[in-house]
Amino acid sequence: MADANNNGTGKSAARGASGTFSLYDIAKRAGVSPITVSRVINKPELVSAETRARVLRVIDEMGFVLNRLASSFSRAASRIVGTVAPPIINFGIAEQVQGMSDVFSTSDYQLLVSPGELSGDHEGRQVMNMLGWQPAGMVLQAFSESDAMRETLRARGLPVVEISEIFGKEPIDCVVGISNHEAARRMTHFLAECGYKRIAFMGAVSHGNDRATRRTLGYRAAMAELDRKPVDVIGPLRASYAADGLRQILALQPDTDAIFCASDTFAIAAIQECQRRGLKVPDDLAFAGFGDLDFAAIIVPALTTVRVDRYNMGSLAAQTLLRRMRGEDDVPRVQDVGFTIMRRASA
Amino acid sequence: MADANNNGTGKSAARGASGTFSLYDIAKRAGVSPITVSRVINKPELVSAETRARVLRVIDEMGFVLNRLASSFSRAASRIVGTVAPPIINFGIAEQVQGMSDVFSTSDYQLLVSPGELSGDHEGRQVMNMLGWQPAGMVLQAFSESDAMRETLRARGLPVVEISEIFGKEPIDCVVGISNHEAARRMTHFLAECGYKRIAFMGAVSHGNDRATRRTLGYRAAMAELDRKPVDVIGPLRASYAADGLRQILALQPDTDAIFCASDTFAIAAIQECQRRGLKVPDDLAFAGFGDLDFAAIIVPALTTVRVDRYNMGSLAAQTLLRRMRGEDDVPRVQDVGFTIMRRASA
DNA sequence: CTGAAAGCGCTTACAG
DNA sequence: CTGAAAGCGCTTACAG
Numbered sequence: 001m002a003d004a005n006n007n008g009t010g011k012s013a014a015r016g017a018s019g020t021f022s023l024y025d026i027a028k029r030a031g032v033s034p035i036t037v038s039r040v041i042n043k044p045e046l047v048s049a050e051t052r053a054r055v056l057r058v059i060d061e062m063g064f065v066l067n068r069l070a071s072s073f074s075r076a077a078s079r080i081v082g083t084v085a086p087p088i089i090n091f092g093i094a095e096q097v098q099g100m101s102d103v104f105s106t107s108d109y110q111l112l113v114s115p116g117e118l119s120g121d122h123e124g125r126q127v128m129n130m131l132g133w134q135p136a137g138m139v140l141q142a143f144s145e146s147d148a149m150r151e152t153l154r155a156r157g158l159p160v161v162e163i164s165e166i167f168g169k170e171p172i173d174c175v176v177g178i179s180n181h182e183a184a185r186r187m188t189h190f191l192a193e194c195g196y197k198r199i200a201f202m203g204a205v206s207h208g209n210d211r212a213t214r215r216t217l218g219y220r221a222a223m224a225e226l227d228r229k230p231v232d233v234i235g236p237l238r239a240s241y242a243a244d245g246l247r248q249i250l251a252l253q254p255d256t257d258a259i260f261c262a263s264d265t266f267a268i269a270a271i272q273e274c275q276r277r278g279l280k281v282p283d284d285l286a287f288a289g290f291g292d293l294d295f296a297a298i299i300v301p302a303l304t305t306v307r308v309d310r311y312n313m314g315s316l317a318a319q320t321l322l323r324r325m326r327g328e329d330d331v332p333r334v335q336d337v338g339f340t341i342m343r344r345a346s347a
Numbered sequence: 348m349a350d351a352n353n354n355g356t357g358k359s360a361a362r363g364a365s366g367t368f369s370l371y372d373i374a375k376r377a378g379v380s381p382i383t384v385s386r387v388i389n390k391p392e393l394v395s396a397e398t399r400a401r402v403l404r405v406i407d408e409m410g411f412v413l414n415r416l417a418s419s420f421s422r423a424a425s426r427i428v429g430t431v432a433p434p435i436i437n438f439g440i441a442e443q444v445q446g447m448s449d450v451f452s453t454s455d456y457q458l459l460v461s462p463g464e465l466s467g468d469h470e471g472r473q474v475m476n477m478l479g480w481q482p483a484g485m486v487l488q489a490f491s492e493s494d495a496m497r498e499t500l501r502a503r504g505l506p507v508v509e510i511s512e513i514f515g516k517e518p519i520d521c522v523v524g525i526s527n528h529e530a531a532r533r534m535t536h537f538l539a540e541c542g543y544k545r546i547a548f549m550g551a552v553s554h555g556n557d558r559a560t561r562r563t564l565g566y567r568a569a570m571a572e573l574d575r576k577p578v579d580v581i582g583p584l585r586a587s588y589a590a591d592g593l594r595q596i597l598a599l600q601p602d603t604d605a606i607f608c609a610s611d612t613f614a615i616a617a618i619q620e621c622q623r624r625g626l627k628v629p630d631d632l633a634f635a636g637f638g639d640l641d642f643a644a645i646i647v648p649a650l651t652t653v654r655v656d657r658y659n660m661g662s663l664a665a666q667t668l669l670r671r672m673r674g675e676d677d678v679p680r681v682q683d684v685g686f687t688i689m690r691r692a693s694a
Numbered sequence: 695c696t697g698a699a700a701g702c703g704c705t706t707a708c709a710g
Numbered sequence: 711c712t713g714a715a716a717g718c719g720c721t722t723a724c725a726g
């Protein structure tokens with residue numbers, strides 16, 4: 001049977017082996033020059049319909065695939081956009097990448113996602129790595145924010161869009177995101193408007209970026225504005241912390257009537273814990289989350305939460321980068337995509 | 348302020364602008380030839396410690412990043428491994444990619460993830476696209492399985508590992524996965540052993556691959572072995588279908604005492620629907636799922652489900668591809684990673 | 695241990 | 711509308 005695709009031929013296969021042709025092979029077969037073939041692929045409008053049809057037929061017949069390595073490497077402007085995904089790809093990140101990719105797939109840029117490493121290595125290495133591909137621009141998903149890396153990028157003058165907290169560090173270039181402080185502040189006020197009197201907060205430890213911290217501060221700011229005493233606990237961002245956090249909060253303030261969780265994961269897990277304890281949600285204890293995971297609307301009671309449109313963030317980041325790469329000079333440096341408070345049954 | 352990283356300079360920035368040096372610049376500064384610099388980076392053991400140190404210092408000083416486009420393009424064997432992510436990146440896929448990436452990051456291969464397109468386009472285009480980067484191998488995540496694409500890949504003789512149903516189509520090259528038929532069959536028997544008498548099945552419509560179908564068939568096979576009448580409904584793989592599916596099953600067989608869902612999403616949503624209806628889980632109705640999403644263990648009652656280690660699948664796929672690319676001739680064509688039945692409270 | 699030459703497959707100017 | 715020449719930044723042989 002087809003030995004070519006079986007084991008033991010790794011050597012030749014590694015370089016594409018059979019079925020790989022160059023522009024020259026196509027050109028010869030079609031009776032034109034290589035540049036003409038290049039034009040048929042990249043700028044078909046510059047080629048006569050007749051020639052184009054002929055070349056296209058040959059390309060098809062021979063299953064020719066343009067060597068993008070060579071294209072990008074030649075003096076042409078790079079059409080690569082790089083992004084580094086965090087070592088743990090959660091659903092939100094996946095949606096962001098989706099938003100980016102849907103935009104780039106209708107442009108002539110190719111999005112390259114380099115998966116982040118788990119190893120303790122400084123992620124500066126990841127970015128340098130990506131830089132080696134000579135991208136025309138990068139999208140940073142702000143899962144870590146080493147200053148050295150930021151400086152390197154700034155020094156290069158490469159178009160960069162960060163998806164991040166908009167009031168965080170001085171942007172490298174452009175930022176798309178939300179104010180986590182404001183979102184948490186608003187949700188806290190919202191809970192107060194719902195009539196809850198003793199609103200506690202379950203926050204997450206900061207994790208390579210200051211989103212978590214800003215949410216905590218937003219909650220405290222709102223409590224100060226309401227002239228109430230803040231009651232907050234902070235734990236690792238894992239579902240397993242929720243039961244602990246709940247216990248701590250109830251120890252701190254036994255008559256707590258609402259808990260605002262800095263993540264849906266906390267909120268969903270805490271609600272399940274309430275069920276285990278026989279506490280009724282929202283009657284005995286109300287809950288609000290942050291993020292609007294898909295399960296937030298599915299659980300009973302459905303979760304009241306802060307919705308941030310991650311797909312939209314990714315999409316706007318991509319559009320912004322496209323404008324920067326085209327050299328437009330009126331590209332906004334900071335864009336707030338905002339948030340929505342989704343009121344459901346849990347509060 | 349730093350005009351170089353501000354708007355309006357997109358043109359020059361697009362090519363790296365300042366801060367970008369070539370091997371030649373480093374060589375001149377270090378007083379060696381370009382090849383020596385190349386060796387310091389790629390085969391440091393071939394360079395004297397003294398020379399190496401000097402070159403390394405210059406590289407560091409100048410912030411030099413090797414142009415990977417040029418490296419990969421030059422006659423060197425490509426060190427790129429390509430994979431196309433499905434248009435909808437779910438958690439399982441993310442874990443798979445993680446498993447792959449953790450393996451490749453300790454090799455000298457660079458994993459390139461090209462996000463799948465939403466557009467109705469045949470994904471053959473995606474793979475062709477990827478091929479343009481001249482990868483030394485590819486991992487296919489089997490979210491669609493166009494025969495034309497499979498043929499193209501086979502014809503090229505490129506090392507390919509599919510993460511897929513192991514009893515699906517004739518593998519292009521190597522396959523890593525599970526038998527969905529067997530997993531569904533086993534879970535059905537497990538429910539029977541738990542004492543459930545009328546076990547129904549909520550399945551998903553096939554979606555570019557036959558995993559879903561095989562689970563349905565596995566359920567039916569088990570029911571036949573048990574000499575019981577299968578009761579199954581099939582719907583789109585969305586949480587919103589669960590309420591519908593539940594209604595249909597109860598209409599078909601009102602005294603159903605257990606429902607095996609072909610996905611955790613179905614099961615979790617259906618359990619929530621039971622709560623809404625006042626049905627007790629598992630006393631009135633038991634549930635089992637498939638997949639072991641992270642929320643499966645968190646909800647109350649925790650979900651009994653089939654666990655497939657997606658991280659491990661990705662990791663094994665990567666290791667297998669590495670062996671294929673090295674030309675080893677005893678690489679297994681089909682590898683079953685198996686599954687585990689996680690018994691929790693819901694059944 | 696170090697280096698000079700050739701070439702990977704394209705695309706950008708520059709001609710016609 | 712089409713083409714001949716030069717070059718992108720590396721690495722692989724081949725020398726020494």
